[in-house]
Amino acid sequence: MDFISTRSMSKDLIEDVLKSAKKFEPKKDFSQTLKGKVLATLFFEPSTRTQFSFQSAMERLGGSVLGFSSVEGTAVKKGENLVDTIKIISSYVDAIAIRHSKEGSAKLAADISPVPVINAGDGSHDHPTQTLLDLFTIKDHFKGFDGLNVGMCGDLRYGRTGRPLSIALSNWNVNLHYISPPQLSMDKGTIKFLRDKKLRVNEVLRMEDVIKELDVLYMTRIQQERFPTEEEYLKFKGVYVVDPKLMSMAKEDMIVMHPLPRVDEISVEVDSDPRAKYFEQAKNGIPVRMAVLNKAITEAK
Amino acid sequence: MIEKMLKVQKIADGTVIDHITAGKAWEVVKLLGLETYPETVTILSNVYSKTYGKKDVIKIEKKQIGKDEISKIALISPKSSVNLIKNFEVKSKYDVELPKEVEGILKCTNPVCVTHVEPIKSRFIIESKDPLTLRCEYCERLQSGLQFK
Numbered sequence: 435m436d437f438i439s440t441r442s443m444s445k446d447l448i449e450d451v452l453k454s455a456k457k458f459e460p461k462k463d464f465s466q467t468l469k470g471k472v473l474a475t476l477f478f479e480p481s482t483r484t485q486f487s488f489q490s491a492m493e494r495l496g497g498s499v500l501g502f503s504s505v506e507g508t509a510v511k512k513g514e515n516l517v518d519t520i521k522i523i524s525s526y527v528d529a530i531a532i533r534h535s536k537e538g539s540a541k542l543a544a545d546i547s548p549v550p551v552i553n554a555g556d557g558s559h560d561h562p563t564q565t566l567l568d569l570f571t572i573k574d575h576f577k578g579f580d581g582l583n584v585g586m587c588g589d590l591r592y593g594r595t596g597r598p599l600s601i602a603l604s605n606w607n608v609n610l611h612y613i614s615p616p617q618l619s620m621d622k623g624t625i626k627f628l629r630d631k632k633l634r635v636n637e638v639l640r641m642e643d644v645i646k647e648l649d650v651l652y653m654t655r656i657q658q659e660r661f662p663t664e665e666e667y668l669k670f671k672g673v674y675v676v677d678p679k680l681m682s683m684a685k686e687d688m689i690v691m692h693p694l695p696r697v698d699e700i701s702v703e704v705d706s707d708p709r710a711k712y713f714e715q716a717k718n719g720i721p722v723r724m725a726v727l728n729k730a731i732t733e734a735k
Numbered sequence: 736m737i738e739k740m741l742k743v744q745k746i747a748d749g750t751v752i753d754h755i756t757a758g759k760a761w762e763v764v765k766l767l768g769l770e771t772y773p774e775t776v777t778i779l780s781n782v783y784s785k786t787y788g789k790k791d792v793i794k795i796e797k798k799q800i801g802k803d804e805i806s807k808i809a810l811i812s813p814k815s816s817v818n819l820i821k822n823f824e825v826k827s828k829y830d831v832e833l834p835k836e837v838e839g840i841l842k843c844t845n846p847v848c849v850t851h852v853e854p855i856k857s858r859f860i861i862e863s864k865d866p867l868t869l870r871c872e873y874c875e876r877l878q879s880g881l882q883f884k
Contacts, residue, residue: 438859439875441875515853515854516849516853517853517854522866532748534849536847536848536851536852536853537845537847537848537849537873537874537875537876538843538848538849538850538871538872538874539849539853539873541849541872541873541874542849542855544875554875555751555848556849557874558847559874560875600766623877644862676812677785
């Protein structure tokens with residue numbers, strides 16, 4: 435089966451993947467699970483950690499991986515379109531993980547490919563395995579989602595993690611708190627979707643206004659290119675920083691998450707705080723992607 | 736007197752699209768590709784309508800438009816009706832109805848959508864009829880302002 439967008443994943447599917455990932459978590463031998471299967475990692479945009487994570491997951495399942503991490507030296511560089519690339523590569527492998535700057539490219543690949551396609555990030559649209567590992571991390575800590583106050587801070591408009599995570603969380607009874615400058619706020623269509631599903635959505639400008647309420651603080655990076663001028667960027671750059679002072683205001687069991695890489699939105703002093711879960715979150719990418727690959731390859735497309 | 740005659744002139748064979756939202760006839764003409772149609776096309780814009788106050792009407796001679804074209808009209812003017820005429824008589828009449836999916840005729844409003852660069856047809860599903868909102872099947876972006884290709 436394909437993993438293309440969070441919107442198209444049912445609650446049952448999400449729960450199934452999280453349960454399966456839990457089984458893949460311990461350091462047992464899974465090297466017979468996908469033995470002889472080949473995964474192509476087509477990374478039209480570089481992303482070392484996501485690509486390595488897919489590679490590691492596939493190899494732990496006994497499969498092998500081929501792929502590229504930039505279009506340099508490929509037929510794409512010569513002007514080949516994505517449709518042709520997918521038609522050819524899909525005849526060589528058992529599954530494809532694709533990262534591409536164009537939104538909807540994974541859906542297009544899935545429409546063409548006879549083998550399962552996993553979206554490893556398509557522009558600002560979606561990154562379903564990131565969402566699944568985010569959910570896995572939250573569930574691992576809180577054992578469930580109902581009743582949680584989840585804060586998301588930073589670039590909620592152009593980032594590819596906040597929107598799909600919100601959509602996935604709408605399967606449960608959670609309260610969402612969006613903390614961002616107006617230029618980077620969550621889009622209205624998504625907020626309407628969430629409110630239609632009876633979620634409480636709270637939008638604030640200042641972290642201090644909600645920090646005491648939060649069970650989860652999901653940080654994202656604010657990118658300079660999203661602002662019209664450097665001056666505008668600098669105004670918000672230093673505003674959302676998780677540091678020991680902010681952590682002292684937070685609940686004792688609040689967890690801090692981040693899809694990484696971080697720049698300076700979480701100070702390194704916070705790394706030693708037991709509530710800092712972002713490295714564990716990145717590590718969870720392995721069992722979650724093992725579960726996704728196993729499901730993608732063994733279940734009918 | 737001449738003006739009045741032209742407005743009520745019946746057509747022998749063809750299609751009359753009635754109750755088009757006032758001012759929208761020009762978009763319908765473009766959508767149906769009638770700018771280059773070689774037979775007579777009569778466009779009435781902002782004429783009196785008992786129900787809506789004002790409406791547009793298009794009469795296309797010697798052409799019976801198909802179901803696909805009828806559903807396309809709904810994207811621009813959802814309250815229109817289509818009369819197919821033969822021998823000066825209405826042979827069939829349809830109220831336009833929005834299709835569930837719209838393929839190939841709209842451009843995604845998301846500038847970084849894959850449909851702008853790959854050799855594929857755009858595809859949208861109708862999320863809401865009133866107000867008309869579509870979702871791109873590729874990038875999943877919601878669209879309320881439609882862009883025709």
